[in-house]
Amino acid sequence: MTQLECRFQVDRGDFCLDVELNLPSHGVSALFGHSGSGKTTCLRAMAGLERLPNSNFSVAGEVWQDEARGIFIPPHKRQIGYVFQEASLFSHLSVEQNLQFGLSRVAATSRTVNYDEVVSLLGIETMLKRFPAALSGGERQRVAIARALLTSPALLLMDEPLSALDANRKQDILPYLERLNQQLSIPVVYVSHAADEVARLADYLCILRQGSVIASGDIGEVLLAQKNNDLFIDGASSLLEGEVVGQSAKDGLTELELYHDQHRDVKTCLRITHRPFAIGSRQRCRVFASDVSLCLSKPTDSSILNIFPAKVLAIEPARLSAEMLVTTELASGQKILAQISRYSLNSLAIEINTELWIQLKSVAVL
Numbered sequence: 001m002t003q004l005e006c007r008f009q010v011d012r013g014d015f016c017l018d019v020e021l022n023l024p025s026h027g028v029s030a031l032f033g034h035s036g037s038g039k040t041t042c043l044r045a046m047a048g049l050e051r052l053p054n055s056n057f058s059v060a061g062e063v064w065q066d067e068a069r070g071i072f073i074p075p076h077k078r079q080i081g082y083v084f085q086e087a088s089l090f091s092h093l094s095v096e097q098n099l100q101f102g103l104s105r106v107a108a109t110s111r112t113v114n115y116d117e118v119v120s121l122l123g124i125e126t127m128l129k130r131f132p133a134a135l136s137g138g139e140r141q142r143v144a145i146a147r148a149l150l151t152s153p154a155l156l157l158m159d160e161p162l163s164a165l166d167a168n169r170k171q172d173i174l175p176y177l178e179r180l181n182q183q184l185s186i187p188v189v190y191v192s193h194a195a196d197e198v199a200r201l202a203d204y205l206c207i208l209r210q211g212s213v214i215a216s217g218d219i220g221e222v223l224l225a226q227k228n229n230d231l232f233i234d235g236a237s238s239l240l241e242g243e244v245v246g247q248s249a250k251d252g253l254t255e256l257e258l259y260h261d262q263h264r265d266v267k268t269c270l271r272i273t274h275r276p277f278a279i280g281s282r283q284r285c286r287v288f289a290s291d292v293s294l295c296l297s298k299p300t301d302s303s304i305l306n307i308f309p310a311k312v313l314a315i316e317p318a319r320l321s322a323e324m325l326v327t328t329e330l331a332s333g334q335k336i337l338a339q340i341s342r343y344s345l346n347s348l349a350i351e352i353n354t355e356l357w358i359q360l361k362s363v364a365v366l
């Protein structure tokens with residue numbers, strides 16, 4: 001079900017924005033694009049911090065802006081949480097007082113979020129008595145997210161919340177964002193220009209370029225469709241998601257059964273280096289096209305653990321002229337990109353509909 005519907009337009013002479021989006025009612029929708037593509041302008045318009053002409057925005061059927069009808073709900077009357085690049089906490093208040101401030105902004109009878117649950121979800125139990133100056137950047141950001149959640153928002157807007165953090169702090173905070181997404185049913189609009197973040201967190205991806213939407217949809221589909229987009233500086237990739245079904249510390253392996261097309265009666269199990277995941281938990285993996293190789297017959301003496309039969313769906317040039325991107329489909333329906341040399345494509349005579357075997361040399365667990 002679509003929950004967020006917007007049409008934002010503005011002509012500032014040197015920058016024109018014309019964006020129409022229908023975002024889902026749950027999960028994380030990422031607005032992804034280069035600097036200056038209009039991501040923050042859209043987020044600010046959703047918050048009502050910017051009133052764009054000829055624009056409209058509704059959340060779960062509730063109209064927050066409709067210029068044609070003269071409707072514009074001011075920011076303080078919109079049920080939103082807003083998290084900025086830098087945590088904007090009150091420095092004279094303790095963490096607990098900062099959180100209580102968030103909680104006090106909404107009447108007890110209208111609260112949809114539980115204080116203890118949020119504190120535990122963001123792992124801030126031990127910081128409650130401390131003041132913002134005594135917290136690391138990552139901890140401050142966790143408190144800012146908790147404070148935003150405690151206002152029981154109908155919508156959580158996050159503008160590059162990790163961009164001020166170094167790589168290690170970023171890795172520390174990502175699991176909290178994932179848990180938040182899994183445990184609370186508040187839709188999140190997440191602005192980012194980092195490919196690794198959106199691949200890990202987003203369920204729905206919208207790519208903006210120079211004020212326009214150039215692609216939007218399920219993250220897996222957009223990653224495939226935009227395989228050559230230079231925003232994915234780390235390379236073309238596909239996403240696989242599945243449930244942990246096996247653990248063998250002895251063999252050093254964890255086994256995931258991939259979610260698949262319900263109409264197909266075939267299952268695919270992915271074996272990855274052992275990780276301490278709970279059986280039954282949901283995990284997402286990213287497979288870089290450069291880590292996938294193709295064979296015409298089944299390799300029987302390969303060190304590669306994941307070898308699956310597949311069919312070629314599409315063949316397109318990669319960004320490097322000597323390389324090609326081959327979209328393959330497993331019998332269970334997942335699509336996986338392989339990047340091979342033009343030379344190999346020709347010498348193996350790989351064409352659309354060729355049936356072959358794919359080898360996943362490496363799988364990044366996100």
Ligand SMILES: Nc1ncnc2c1ncn2[C@@H]1O[C@H](COP(=O)(O)OP(=O)(O)OP(=O)(O)O)[C@@H](O)[C@H]1O
Pocket residue numbers: 012015033034035036037038039040041042193
């Ligand atoms: N209030 C404003 N008045 C005029 N121009 C603005 C205003 N705010 C932003 N802009 C311009 O609008 C364009 C889009 O800016 P915006 O901040 O939305 O992009 P962005 O994709 O979020 O970029 P970044 O990743 O650098 O934050 C830019 O050219 C910017 O300079």
